[in-house]
Amino acid sequence: MGRTLSEKVWDEHVVRSTPGEPDLLYIDLHLIHEVTSPQAFDGLRLAGRTMRRPDLTLATEDHNVPTVDWDKPIADPVSRTQVETLRKNAAEFGVRLHPLGDENQGIVHVVGPQLGLTQPGMTIVCGDSHTSTHGAFGAIAFGIGTSEVEHVLATQTLPQAKPRTMAVTVNGSLPAGVTAKDLILTLISKTGTGGGQGYIVEYRGQAIRELSMEGRMTVCNMSIEWGAKAGLIGPDETTFAYIQDKPEAPKGADWDAAVAHWRTLVTDDDAVFDQEIVLDAAEVTPFVTWGTNPGQGAPLGASVPNPADFADEQDRVAAEKALTYMGLEAGTPLREIKVDTVFIGSCTNGRIEDLRLAAETIKGHKVAEGTRLLVVPGSVKVRLQAQEEGLDQVFIEAGAEWRGAGCSMCLGMNPDTLAPGERSASTSNRNFEGRQGKGGRTHLVSVPVAAATAVRGTLSAPADLEPAFA
Amino acid sequence: MDKFTTHTGVGVPLKRSNVDTDQIIPAVYLKRVTRSGFEDGLFAAWRNDPDFVLNQDIYQDGTVLVAGPDFGTGSSREHAVWALQNYGFKVVISSRFADIFRGNSGKAGLVAAQVDEKVVQRLWDYLDDNPGGRITVDLEAQTVSSADGSVIDSFDIDPYTKWRLLNGFDDIGITLSHEADIESYESTRPAWKPATL
Numbered sequence A: 001m002g003r004t005l006s007e008k009v010w011d012e013h014v015v016r017s018t019p020g021e022p023d024l025l026y027i028d029l030h031l032i033h034e035v036t037s038p039q040a041f042d043g044l045r046l047a048g049r050t051m052r053r054p055d056l057t058l059a060t061e062d063h064n065v066p067t068v069d070w071d072k073p074i075a076d077p078v079s080r081t082q083v084e085t086l087r088k089n090a091a092e093f094g095v096r097l098h099p100l101g102d103e104n105q106g107i108v109h110v111v112g113p114q115l116g117l118t119q120p121g122m123t124i125v126c127g128d129s130h131t132s133t134h135g136a137f138g139a140i141a142f143g144i145g146t147s148e149v150e151h152v153l154a155t156q157t158l159p160q161a162k163p164r165t166m167a168v169t170v171n172g173s174l175p176a177g178v179t180a181k182d183l184i185l186t187l188i189s190k191t192g193t194g195g196g197q198g199y200i201v202e203y204r205g206q207a208i209r210e211l212s213m214e215g216r217m218t219v220c221n222m223s224i225e226w227g228a229k230a231g232l233i234g235p236d237e238t239t240f241a242y243i244q245d246k247p248e249a250p251k252g253a254d255w256d257a258a259v260a261h262w263r264t265l266v267t268d269d270d271a272v273f274d275q276e277i278v279l280d281a282a283e284v285t286p287f288v289t290w291g292t293n294p295g296q297g298a299p300l301g302a303s304v305p306n307p308a309d310f311a312d313e314q315d316r317v318a319a320e321k322a323l324t325y326m327g328l329e330a331g332t333p334l335r336e337i338k339v340d341t342v343f344i345g346s347c348t349n350g351r352i353e354d355l356r357l358a359a360e361t362i363k364g365h366k367v368a369e370g371t372r373l374l375v376v377p378g379s380v381k382v383r384l385q386a387q388e389e390g391l392d393q394v395f396i397e398a399g400a401e402w403r404g405a406g407c408s409m410c411l412g413m414n415p416d417t418l419a420p421g422e423r424s425a426s427t428s429n430r431n432f433e434g435r436q437g438k439g440g441r442t443h444l445v446s447v448p449v450a451a452a453t454a455v456r457g458t459l460s461a462p463a464d465l466e467p468a469f470a
Numbered sequence B: 001m002d003k004f005t006t007h008t009g010v011g012v013p014l015k016r017s018n019v020d021t022d023q024i025i026p027a028v029y030l031k032r033v034t035r036s037g038f039e040d041g042l043f044a045a046w047r048n049d050p051d052f053v054l055n056q057d058i059y060q061d062g063t064v065l066v067a068g069p070d071f072g073t074g075s076s077r078e079h080a081v082w083a084l085q086n087y088g089f090k091v092v093i094s095s096r097f098a099d100i101f102r103g104n105s106g107k108a109g110l111v112a113a114q115v116d117e118k119v120v121q122r123l124w125d126y127l128d129d130n131p132g133g134r135i136t137v138d139l140e141a142q143t144v145s146s147a148d149g150s151v152i153d154s155f156d157i158d159p160y161t162k163w164r165l166l167n168g169f170d171d172i173g174i175t176l177s178h179e180a181d182i183e184s185y186e187s188t189r190p191a192w193k194p195a196t197l
């Protein structure tokens, strides 16, 4: 019987396999950042252990770095301690670090792909759940906890039970103006936040093939939001073309050998998945969340649901709680919800293509009175590229704040937070209570919806905008 | 890591589903660079509410958390496990755990006992009738039971995690005993695989 893509990649990385025990999996790339690594390095030191492969490890500063005044000392003492601890550890153990001010500083899941370190068929881990992003290249990539970070530092391996496999097939093409973000939000609302639990999910079908690498990263990024262990997409010409000119891509004969191998990384025709879901791309429309988990979403054209309409008791209670927290009335058209802050950024939607899309929507418009728009590039490189293309000017002229690179308001660990009760439309991946600041209310949206919302001040799609006069 | 065989302690009913790691410990509490002290952030947002279960005297010494389904979803932060442990919890009982949380728990020595949804309900009923009541978790036998004997049922845990918890084995030590396998694997890795240095 044939094997699925994820089974092939898995099998290639098994160091040791014993019945009744998890496989010992070799890790090709370990990404680290300031928040989940200090205790891991500490544990290593305490046990008198060394790091096995600093040469397969990359560190960046992203989670709590400031996006203004990044050349000054970090004001928040705890954030500063974490960043300084990372710098100290990187120096002590010989790890390559891209610190604030470096061209490759930024969100770890943006930096890996932009350097070309993320390649098909790899195993990639990071102490961050959105490591699933790298699955877009046909890699098995998943988030790990700090103890596992320590384990990888010490051994470059991880004991892992083999997950089950699932295929999500998206047939047909996405309608014009509908993005990868709308697709994944739709999927999560259909399956619920636990629907992918225990699975490595392979996204396939025409609509997935037609996505750019950026779009594929958006989809894989949010795999974790419906509970999956990881998400991945078979590598193809789109993948190879994206990697080819990147600094760390294989060169010359190595490139040919690599591509020859990558072409074998496809799910065999006779492979069987443990579970399959089929979706029709033509039915996907701009999609936003109204609740406090990523599965509580609806098409933008719909209204805030009535909890009484949920058949399942748990869902009903969850919806009631969510509406109370979100300060929403059942039956209110989603388009009438007024938004205070729009956040464009994060590892879900903070890449150059996202900023181009945002600028295209916003060009010639002004940010609505009483609304603020924060544009935070995923990395310094994305920021510089955007500036080269003049996108920063489009944002600034519209009245937006153009920031430095980092996670920023995605999780509110730096000063970019919502005030209690403040409402945001955010291109990030989590709308949990307090995620963007205590008491903050988050609506997850796509980039075009975020940009249009900034202009109108209420949840909107680009089609709702009056034509702009440039 | 300490060995875990059996534990008896005050059961704490957390009647919520989908308790994600941001609720267990909000991001603002993650800025420490040490491994202890995270109990101050445990369920921080809910602890402002005087009626919240952990604010009731009778549950002060709680060690067995009985939670609704989909416990530990969301961010992979292991601090969620540390916060529960630093607070004093030894066991979390739920009908469904998020994978990452379950993995993190096993590694840190916190028992994530998966039971049928009905068992959670019966434990809640027991705790409603007997606030401060004790629950025993026997890892060897894989059973949970209430002190009054009204609930005795089995729980699921994967055999490998169980073996480690029973023996108090640390992960890295186990793996390093297989270093020869790692070396031989490394000798077969293709030269074109990327390196950072």
Ligand code: SF4
Residues within 6 Å of the ligand: A062, A063, A107, A108, A109, A128, A130, A346, A347, A348, A406, A407, A410, A411, A428, A429
């Ligand atoms: S952007 Fe948000 S989701 Fe992505 S790594 Fe940063 S904090 Fe995590």
